[in-house]
Amino acid sequence: MDQKSAGLKITIFFCQRIDADQDAHRRPLEKELGSQIRFFPLPCSGRIEPLHLLRALESGADKVYVVTCAEGACRYREGNIRAKKRLAYAQGLIEEIGLAKDHLELIHVLAGTTTTIAQLAEELLAREAFVGPLPVDVPGQERQQRQL
Amino acid sequence: MITAERKPLSEFKEMIAPYRKVLVVGCGSCVAECAAGGEKEVGLLASALRMDARTEGRDLEIKEMTLDRQCVYEFIDQLTEFIDQYDVVLSLGCGAGVQAVAEVFPRAIIVPALNTTFVGETKEAGLWVENCRGCGDCKLGFFAAVCPITGCAKGLFNGPCGGSQDGKCEVDSDTPCAWQLIITRLEESGRMNLLDKVYPPADWSKQQGRGPRKIVREDQKI
Numbered sequence: 071m072d073q074k075s076a077g078l079k080i081t082i083f084f085c086q087r088i089d090a091d092q093d094a095h096r097r098p099l100e101k102e103l104g105s106q107i108r109f110f111p112l113p114c115s116g117r118i119e120p121l122h123l124l125r126a127l128e129s130g131a132d133k134v135y136v137v138t139c140a141e142g143a144c145r146y147r148e149g150n151i152r153a154k155k156r157l158a159y160a161q162g163l164i165e166e167i168g169l170a171k172d173h174l175e176l177i178h179v180l181a182g183t184t185t186t187i188a189q190l191a192e193e194l195l196a197r198e199a200f201v202g203p204l205p206v207d208v209p210g211q212e213r214q215q216r217q218l
Numbered sequence: 219m220i221t222a223e224r225k226p227l228s229e230f231k232e233m234i235a236p237y238r239k240v241l242v243v244g245c246g247s248c249v250a251e252c253a254a255g256g257e258k259e260v261g262l263l264a265s266a267l268r269m270d271a272r273t274e275g276r277d278l279e280i281k282e283m284t285l286d287r288q289c290v291y292e293f294i295d296q297l298t299e300f301i302d303q304y305d306v307v308l309s310l311g312c313g314a315g316v317q318a319v320a321e322v323f324p325r326a327i328i329v330p331a332l333n334t335t336f337v338g339e340t341k342e343a344g345l346w347v348e349n350c351r352g353c354g355d356c357k358l359g360f361f362a363a364v365c366p367i368t369g370c371a372k373g374l375f376n377g378p379c380g381g382s383q384d385g386k387c388e389v390d391s392d393t394p395c396a397w398q399l400i401i402t403r404l405e406e407s408g409r410m411n412l413l414d415k416v417y418p419p420a421d422w423s424k425q426q427g428r429g430p431r432k433i434v435r436e437d438q439k440i
Contacts, residue, residue, distance in 0.1 A: 121258055124265040163262065166227040167270035206272045 073133065074195035078203060079106055081126040082194070083118055084137035084187055086111040087145060088179050095186040105130075107191060115139070116149025120160035123174055127164065132204045134174050135194060140181035150178065172201045219339065220248040220312045221346045222255060222332040227266065230308060233329045237305035238277055240267070242331075243297065243319065244284035245311040252346050254332050255310030257284040263310065263331065288315030294322045301326055354424030354431065360412050362403035367420065369396030375417040 073080065086092050096109045108131070112118060115138035126134045136157050138150035154176055161171035177194070179185065185193075234240055242264045250256025264280045271278035281300060285293040288311030297319070301307065306327045309316045313334040320328045336348035351368050357375070358365060367373050371389035378397030381388035385398045404410050425431075 119258065121262045121265065124262055124269070128265050128269050163227075163266050164269075167266050168273060169269070206269050 071199050072196045073199045074103075074106075076199035076202075077106065078132040078199055078201075079108075079130055080191070080195065081108045081110065081131035081134045082137060082187075082191055083110045083112055083115070083122065083126075083135070084190075085115040085139050085144075085149070086113065088137065088139055088190075089185075089187040092187045095188040096191070099188050099191055103195075107195070109187065109191070114144065114146050114149035115153035116144070116146060116151075118153050118156055120156050120163065123157065123160040124163065127169075127173060127204055127206065130204075132173065133201060135177050136175070137177045137179060137187075137190065140178055143181050169204065169206075170201055173204055219251055219337065219346075220314070220334060221252040221336055221338050221348075222249045222312050222334045224254055224259070224263070224310075225331055225333055227263075227270075230329050230331050231267070231270070234267075234306050234308055237327070239279045239304045239306075240281075241297070241300060241304035241307045242267075242280055242282050243288065243307055243309050243311065244282075245288035245315050246284050246286045247288075249310060249312055249315075249332060250284075251340060253344075255312070255315075260284050260310055263308075267308075285311075288312075289318045291318070291322060294319055297323070352425065353420060353422070355421050357417070357420075360415075360417065361400045362407065362409070362412075364396050364399045364403065366396055366400065369394075369399070375419065 084092070089095055092111055099107060100109065108126075110122070115136060118136055123134055123136070136153050138144070138153050141150060144150045157174055157176050161174050164173060165171050177190075179190070242260050244250070244255045244257055244260035246256055250259075253259065260282045264282045268278060268280055281304065283297070283300070285296055287293045288309065297307075301323050306329060307319065308329050308331050309319060310331045311319065312332065313330070316328055316330045320326065337350040337352055338346050338348040341347045349365060349368050351365070353367055366375055366377060370377060371387055371393070372379055374397065378395065378401070382395035382398055383391075385395055387393040387395050401410075401413070404412060
């Protein structure tokens, strides 16, 4: 079953330089899927902090992606490398509390591609749901609605 | 700066497990600089603990606070209005901070979340290096501001040992030889005469063997 059909809640932090018109491109998907998908454009993926990733999970996301430009293609030289290291740190922390590190994942956009953020999100939603819903009850959300 | 590292979560989780209301207290000074116990780390740890509790179906209430300094009464006093409302304090301060909070609130249960490690400097983003042992008998003035106790693996006052290679310590090839640094700097500043003298062993009684050390300054007292 793909992640969209499984009803997994997806949060995508992304470098807004990968899609110059990201604001317009992501709106239709946000309207269609409502709270199942949340986008957080970043000026550079190097802006991401482990705290953002944990707060996303804590707020109900089952899967959090950090989408960066291709390695070696960061406008600020090292932003995507920093994002990779910070995501690894956050993965270590969630493993300490017994959660699978795959709830957090880094995606490098391939160099030279002109994919919009919406197309990329659709591709991610179509992926096999390898991780289930996060086994974390979120206050105000019914557990049953969040199960596969 | 005092440096510290977070303990494995399992270590202090066990200690706070009997309690439902946890006050997570960080420190905005040294341990914030070394990314172990500042506001960000408090948020990160609190978030992980909340998720952990929810995963296990436990009820856990957390309040996050970061004091400017956890080792000074005037800042610790900010906890006065909250501390009685919580079952346990999880401190992200250094050992001095943890003990200072416990002394101000002797009935409170204080659990340390950090391992205090050394006095050091920020070499670069993400790298902290020990450079002072707090020996109480500083000799940096003789050694071109390179501490032979901390920087030399053998702690030699009358070096070099002769074992360094390419300016690196024979004990650890990633560490610069302290005596290479001392001699280079003394040569460059024309002060090699400082090494004509034989330096006696350090007076370790200034560091240890008398219980906790104290500094008393009457002019600073109110």
